[in-house]
Amino acid sequence: MELVVAVGLIVFKVALLIAILLLLPLPLTWLERKIAGHMQQRMGPMRVGWHGLLQPVADGVKLLTKEDHIPAEADRFLFKLAPILALAPPFVVFVAVPFGESVSVLGTEITLYVSNMNVALLFVFAVIGIEVYGVIFGGWAANSKYAVLGSLRTCAQMISYEIPMGFAVIGVVMLAQSMSLLDIVRAQANVWNIVYQPVGFFVFFVAGLAESQRIPFDLAEAEGDLGAGFHTEYSGIRFAFFMVSEYAIMLLTSVLAVILFFGGWNGVLVPLPPLVWFVLKVAFFVYVFIWFRFTFPRYRYDQLMAIGWKVLLPLSMANIIITGVAFL
Amino acid sequence: MSRALDRIGTWIGWAFFADLANGLALTFGYMFSKSVTMQYPDKEKWLPYSRYRGHHFLKRDEEGEIKCVACELCARICPCYCIEVIPYEDEKGNRRPAKFEIDMARCLFCGLCEDACPADAIALGQQYEFSSFSSRDLVIGRDDLLGKPGKAMTGGGVVAARLNTEQDVLVETSEPQGYNWWRNIRRT
Known part of the structure; x- marks a missing residue:
């Protein structure tokens, strides 16, 4: 009986997580378009529902009913595989991400995470690395110049930004003496890591921007010079898969930034429920992502590489050394 | 001396991304300013000026x-x-x-x-919704053509979209000189 309850609980949590992650892009696209509109003194979507609230639903219906086109020269197997490969990893990663300690429902303590891995951080970086395969396969299988160029860029970008991102969080691991995300948040109960690790946070955040392929680092789908990169040949539901995956990664980067550097669900000054604090912080970072998108221009390709290898990598190395020395 | 200080200040600003922060502050400020959109078929509509060339009409x-x-x-x-x-x-x-x-x-x-x-x-009149x-x-x-509305008497204002301006109605608008499209746009 105990086993059944435990298994049922895990299944329920996973189902809830998947549902939330699949549905969250709907309000996020609405929010993004609204914020974009108001930053440009437009109104954004206004006509479907109250202030365009139902616009994402209309867009979703449109994407679902559109023709699912596969180019004639495409590698059909890889072409179909790529969106799934891009979609799955961000969902898998959230298994290791904690959203809070625990809540008691009907007298039983329910933890707000699916699993407490002791190498959660390593798991997150390992799995999120798989996502790039979706992009590469998508670009390659479409057999189109723009798509291949886009995915080549993504490939180079991922390699050069995954390294500083990995180095940036080593400082956090040193402070918490653990790679478990739960322990990392617990270690920040009094002082958030951002106080000790401002450089680490800077490197992590910039690399995170690049990782989630957002402006100013969205070279893979630079509309101006590449059409839409690997998105070019995708339509209908497969395109929606890529979009959902992109939003999930944006969310993941925000969640990781909050957990690693901004004290997770630890509140400050105002006593709010831990989960509310967590959601507020994540929402702030999601807003920052959108805000950046409509403020900054895109970096050129060589500038992107220069930032990755000449600025972020030395900075993250120095951060590790200084943290280590201070720790001794 | 002051030039040297200026240069140091520029470098410090560059190191801490003062220019990027400026850009972010600007877009943030714009987010809370009024939008310039005219919601034409839904809420508002524009009244043509008297020189506007719309649908023809014949005079008596x-x-x-x-x-x-x-x-x-x-x-x-x-x-x-x-x-x-x-x-x-x-x-x-x-x-x-x-x-x-x-x-x-x-x-x-x-x-x-x-x-x-x-x-x-x-002559070409004021009607443009045909x-x-x-x-x-x-x-x-x-x-x-004989029944079409003539030249607009006043114009340039923005009125409720449901208002019928076909029958030579004189519309009282709060902007007799025409709608100021620049009023919510910041110019430096």
Whole structure:
């Protein structure tokens, strides 16, 4: 009986997580378009529902009913595989991400995470690395110049930004003496890591921007010079898969930034429920992502590489050394 | 000395991304400013100025007689040949149009017919909402043209979209000089 309850609980949590992650892009696209509109003194979507609230639903219906086109020269197997490969990893990663300690429902303590891995951080970086395969396969299988160029860029970008991102969080691991995300948040109960690790946070955040392929680092789908990169040949539901995956990664980067550097669900000054604090912080970072998108221009390709290898990598190395020395 | 300080200040600003912060502050400020969108078919609509060239109309003189003398000069000068006039002689012996048709689908609203008319009979009025599902419905005859709204008296204001401005109504707007499109846009 105990086993059944435990298994049922895990299944329920996973189902809830998947549902939330699949549905969250709907309000996020609405929010993004609204914020974009108001930053440009437009109104954004206004006509479907109250202030365009139902616009994402209309867009979703449109994407679902559109023709699912596969180019004639495409590698059909890889072409179909790529969106799934891009979609799955961000969902898998959230298994290791904690959203809070625990809540008691009907007298039983329910933890707000699916699993407490002791190498959660390593798991997150390992799995999120798989996502790039979706992009590469998508670009390659479409057999189109723009798509291949886009995915080549993504490939180079991922390699050069995954390294500083990995180095940036080593400082956090040193402070918490653990790679478990739960322990990392617990270690920040009094002082958030951002106080000790401002450089680490800077490197992590910039690399995170690049990782989630957002402006100013969205070279893979630079509309101006590449059409839409690997998105070019995708339509209908497969395109929606890529979009959902992109939003999930944006969310993941925000969640990781909050957990690693901004004290997770630890509140400050105002006593709010831990989960509310967590959601507020994540929402702030999601807003920052959108805000950046409509403020900054895109970096050129060589500038992107220069930032990755000449600025972020030395900075993250120095951060590790200084943290280590201070720790001794 | 001050130049050296300036340069140091610039470098410090560069190191801490002062320029990026400036950009972010600007977009953030704009996010809370009013938008300039005119919600045309839903809420608001724009009143044309008196010089606006919209749908044609034919004028009548004081006795209610049609002013047109069917000289066909408008049909001659029209660059897209969209006016067709057939004259006849009425009871008083005046030359008048038996048929006066304008194909609005072909018209380019240049206003040359208005300039060419010797009798001041045709002009381009203020109506601009006459889209149609069929181009055949856009061929407008003489009697319809006589009933079309004339030149706008005032214009440039923005009024509620449901307001019917067809029948020469004088609309009181809060902006008699016309809507100031720049009022919510920051200029430095």
